[in-house]
Amino acid sequence: MSTTGVVEASIHQGIVPGYLLAKLARSSQYTRAAEAARQTLIKGRPEYHSTLQLSVDANGDLIADVQAAPTRTIYDTHSTEQLPGDKVRGEDDPEVADKAVNQAFDGLGDTFQLLLQAFQRDSLDGKGAPLDATVHYGQKYDNAFWNGSQMVFGDGDGEVFTGFTSSVTVIGHELGHGVIQTTAGLEYQGQSGALNESCADVFGALTEQFTLDQTVDQASWLIGAGIFTPQVQGRALRDMMHPGTAYDDDELGKDPQPADMAHYVTTTEDNGGVHINSGIPNRAFALAATTIGGKAWEGAGLVWYRALTSGVSKTATFTEFAEQTIAAAADIGDSVEKAVRDAWITVGVIEDAQVRDPR
Amino acid sequence: MPRYETPGDGSDAITSQNGDADSRIVIAVVRTGGIAGLRRRWRVEREPAEAPEWVALVERCPWDQRMDAGEQTGTDRYVWSIHAILPDEQREQVVPDALLQGAWRELVDAVRAADSD
Numbered sequence: 001m002s003t004t005g006v007v008e009a010s011i012h013q014g015i016v017p018g019y020l021l022a023k024l025a026r027s028s029q030y031t032r033a034a035e036a037a038r039q040t041l042i043k044g045r046p047e048y049h050s051t052l053q054l055s056v057d058a059n060g061d062l063i064a065d066v067q068a069a070p071t072r073t074i075y076d077t078h079s080t081e082q083l084p085g086d087k088v089r090g091e092d093d094p095e096v097a098d099k100a101v102n103q104a105f106d107g108l109g110d111t112f113q114l115l116l117q118a119f120q121r122d123s124l125d126g127k128g129a130p131l132d133a134t135v136h137y138g139q140k141y142d143n144a145f146w147n148g149s150q151m152v153f154g155d156g157d158g159e160v161f162t163g164f165t166s167s168v169t170v171i172g173h174e175l176g177h178g179v180i181q182t183t184a185g186l187e188y189q190g191q192s193g194a195l196n197e198s199c200a201d202v203f204g205a206l207t208e209q210f211t212l213d214q215t216v217d218q219a220s221w222l223i224g225a226g227i228f229t230p231q232v233q234g235r236a237l238r239d240m241m242h243p244g245t246a247y248d249d250d251e252l253g254k255d256p257q258p259a260d261m262a263h264y265v266t267t268t269e270d271n272g273g274v275h276i277n278s279g280i281p282n283r284a285f286a287l288a289a290t291t292i293g294g295k296a297w298e299g300a301g302l303v304w305y306r307a308l309t310s311g312v313s314k315t316a317t318f319t320e321f322a323e324q325t326i327a328a329a330a331d332i333g334d335s336v337e338k339a340v341r342d343a344w345i346t347v348g349v350i351e352d353a354q355v356r357d358p359r
Numbered sequence: 360m361p362r363y364e365t366p367g368d369g370s371d372a373i374t375s376q377n378g379d380a381d382s383r384i385v386i387a388v389v390r391t392g393g394i395a396g397l398r399r400r401w402r403v404e405r406e407p408a409e410a411p412e413w414v415a416l417v418e419r420c421p422w423d424q425r426m427d428a429g430e431q432t433g434t435d436r437y438v439w440s441i442h443a444i445l446p447d448e449q450r451e452q453v454v455p456d457a458l459l460q461g462a463w464r465e466l467v468d469a470v471r472a473a474d475s476d
Contacts, residue, residue, distance in 0.1 A: 148432035275396025
């Protein structure tokens with residue numbers, strides 16, 4: 001850190017060590033930073049990790065700001081199914097030799113940053129909830145899931161799936177379930193379940209785009225790219241822009257996702273097809289985001305986030321959710337509202353002639 | 360490579376593929392859900408005389424167990440649909456992944472292992 005007071009850009013310090021806080025609190029040179037540090041010390045150490053951001057304003061004054069930071073813990077079940085397993089990396093620990101552990105750790109951080117920077121949300125619950133994940137779950141376990149309080153990653157069977165930690169969209173998807181659980185709480189069945197799945201895919205895609213700083217035109221809109229082995233004829237688990245085209249494999253069959261309501265799949269399996277019919281709202285999101293342009297988390301992402309956190313019911317249908325997103329979009333602007341409305345019309349969830357409800 | 364099947368292809372018919380259907384044991388396991396949403400199916404079919412261990416595996420399962428989907432918290436979990444035909448009875452149960460333990464797990468693991476041979 002510069003001691004001359006000429007700090008050109010923001011300095012991001014991962015964790016504020018106690019000795020630095022104490023030293024800053026006594027500083028006569030950096031009076032504002034000293035006050036911030038004293039306040040932090042008075043309040044006691046934050047319950048969760050924080051980032052101390054230092055910058056210099058136009059007057060040359062040092063600005064110290066305490067921001068939320070993730071509290072990550074990675075566990076290893078060593079191919080058993082006894083959760084959570086042994087702790088193998090905590091927030092303050094350096095990288096370890098196990099690639100899956102580091103990938104999970106980094107993916108949790110990427111998702112945390114999306115939530116904080118794009119939506120000003122402090123972790124899954126908005127209150128700094130710790131982010132826990134377990135790797136190496138089960139034997140040749142072909143899945144990654146959210147168990148209600150943590151993420152769980154299998155290693156894959158090596159024939160169809162490689163490990164699941166290599167895809168930041170998968171990690172963002174699972175943590176997205178944590179956000180949904182603490183907001184709309186969409187029931188995991190039928191249309192509300194498909195919305196739950198779709199919103200999780202939205203968080204997954206946004207995490208990747210935010211991390212890579214991609215515009216909507218640069219985005220892949222793929223979920224789980226790279227987790228199939230090379231033997232599989234497919235590029236990802238799902239394609240949000242083109243549902244039903246992610247894979248077409250001799251053994252796996254064809255991606256069963258519909259792209260519009262005319263092809264909605266009625267089934268009792270998979271909690272009523274939650275991973276199948278999510279293709280419809282997925283496409284609506286990708287279409288709206290592309291029409292709005294720019295960075296998806298600033299446009300369609302913000303709209304979807306506001307809809308999700310503004311009173312949508314647990315048993316929402318596609319139509320109810322569409323109306324919520326249109327209302328949220330209208331608060332941003334006419335062009336955004338039109339883009340969102342047109343997207344839902346394209347996928348057949350609302351009709352062209354539908355008159356907007358008075359708000 | 361393991362066999363995966365897409366929904367609606369009719370391949371999960373539980374009836375015996377042998378002409379003498381009434382006398383054979385058929386056990387089918389269908390797994391759906393998971394983050395991938397892929398459907399996978401395993402199946403065994405045996406003559407009763409050569410399959411007392413399969414009858415025992417089926418009969419040890421608590422088929423009348425109340426399966427409350429609400430007991431499975433979280434998302435992207437598997438859902439297991441288990442069907443069994445014995446010479447004198449037919450059984451069916453849907454088991455959430457979180458409840459696939461004990462006799463259920465033993466039966467599913469045995470069917471998967473036998474179908475992968």
